[in-house]
Amino acid sequence: MTVMHTPTSTGAPSGLDLIRREQSRQVADAHATWNDPAQQQRAQQIAESLRQPGAFLLLLGMGASHHANSAALAAYRSVGISALALSLDEALSMPLPPNAAQVTLLVSQSGESGELRTFLKQSGTDLGPTFGLSLSPESYLVRQLPSLVAAGGSEVGFAATRSYLLTLVLHGLILRAYSPDSAHTDLPALDGEALDLSRFGQVRSMVFAGSGALAGLAAMAALGTIELGRFPALHYDLGQLRHGPLELLSPETSIVLLRRSDETDYERQTAESILKAAQAAGCPSLSLVAEVSAPPLGLLTAPLKLCLPVQQLVIDLALQRVERVGEPVRSSKVTR
Template sequence: MAEKRATEGPAAPGLAVLHAEMARQNRDAAAAFDAVRPDAARIAARIRALGRVTLLGMGASHWANRMALFAYRKAGILAAAEVVSEAMRQPPAPGGVILLTSQSGGSGEIRAWFSRFPDNEDQYGLTLNRDGFLARTAFSLVAPVERERAFAATRSIMVTLALHAAILDALGGGDLAAEIAALRALWQADAPPPAPPAEAIVALVSCRALVLSSRMPVHAALEAAALTFIELARVPALALETGQLLHGPMETLSPGTALVLARPAGEDAATLTRIAQAAVGLGLKPVLFDLSGGAPVAGAVTICLPSRQGLAAQATLLPAAQRLVIEAAAGRVGEGFGTPLRSSKVTDGESP
């Protein structure tokens, strides 16, 4: 695979930088939500008028879009989330709004998209960079916060979720008002995620590969965590929605594999409990983030989180999962942790 080419300077390395990013993600998300609401209403009105939205992004921006996807559908919108590099190589969906997400606003795929589709007036951006290409090219929601310094995305994912939440708040529909109220209360409380137990970190430090799984919508937070682990630990990680895990990839589970599960509230909790129990029987010590309020699973490392649903559940799970994979990656890499070897903070996957 071709090495990614940088489009701007290197990111700041190190565990301390990542801790600083995560420590402010709730406050920055709350500030972003409040600041962009007037512009978000304009985008929401157009989405409501057309009834369709396609969320496009790369890397962590794509996983942030996936976190928001479920809520757009709850609002009665025909919504899809795709990576830009795939979407630009197929005919665009007819009609509807396109939301392009890019923390830097300067990734190569975003530039390539507009070179191919420059004339669509229903294209909008979500970004953290007012001076970036995306904000200069399309009407954009710009989070009024400092851009992220660390290589692996943490704070920017939560802030991007806040930009989506502002649009969703203006859209209304379903029970989104209650979801967004819970999300804002979580941000305003600004409580740090629980410290991961030492045995959970050890499981990820010593593994040959990592598998993560849950049900939507909270599974999207694990997809983001998988990317963080891959980037920082340089170890394969596979995030599979629980149904996909059960359709064959359970074959990968062995004592050399680490398994991270998230047990959501509701009817899907029982399935995640059974998978955790099955993993214990295979000789694994799975890590189970529990948002259901259920009993711990014998033989698993259970990390209890507040029982929340929807957007608030994702915003609860995301920083907890981030903290686990980051601490484990730091334990694996040691010196040079957080300094990319083959990638950069802002990349151009469209260059040869």
């Protein structure tokens, strides 16, 4: 399958140009955010709230922000924080009972989503300590709540690339502030890799899967594939994929597994059984493995290290299929 990509007739940056600009500065912005004393101080404030007796962490977001929260969830739990990640839609439809010990993080790269505004208006004074995480320093969210704000300003490109990485970094700041063992930790290496996707050119649907923190990145990959490539993509926790969904395997469906080099026996055996089933079905498959040894940020390290390769994978899949990648037909960057 070959798709021609033409520049915009107005000479304005194309959607793909905007995405690539975000990608080109995301690593620099990640390090600027990580080393910003103001953000470190705010992270200490959030960490202090999480140290209070009975503290419970609720992570709320929509779209890519929710998937970044899901990726961070395992890392919070691994340092002893009771934590839950919900979409704002679920929080609005099925509110949790009031809990004075609840610490809420509202996460939105734009700080302007409609669900975010509705949640804050409906919640009133029922919330305990509440903070924001955003990329947009002038946004509604940052005006309403004490917030961690990543470097570089709002993301302009349609699909989440830079914003997803920076949201993970903001979570990392909180984890570093909370855990004394991570006080002098630096970010892991953030880089991409070239992938041969020629065997994926004819597939008509994608499945992404990962365990724990990587399940959140798998969800982000599926969302990006739908947004940019405009073809079906599903995401599953690794084990859930074995409970029925293997029936969709065929030469026209591709599976991408996101894995860690230090995966548990359960995770390794589960991945191997899925790959065996994929091979028997003639299903193109790919494993992306994060090399992790004594991870400085615990379970957040793997999604940080695989973030850029997954970004490029999603964009390359879209380039095989769509002429004007990054130029939405029915959606917008900020869903108000």
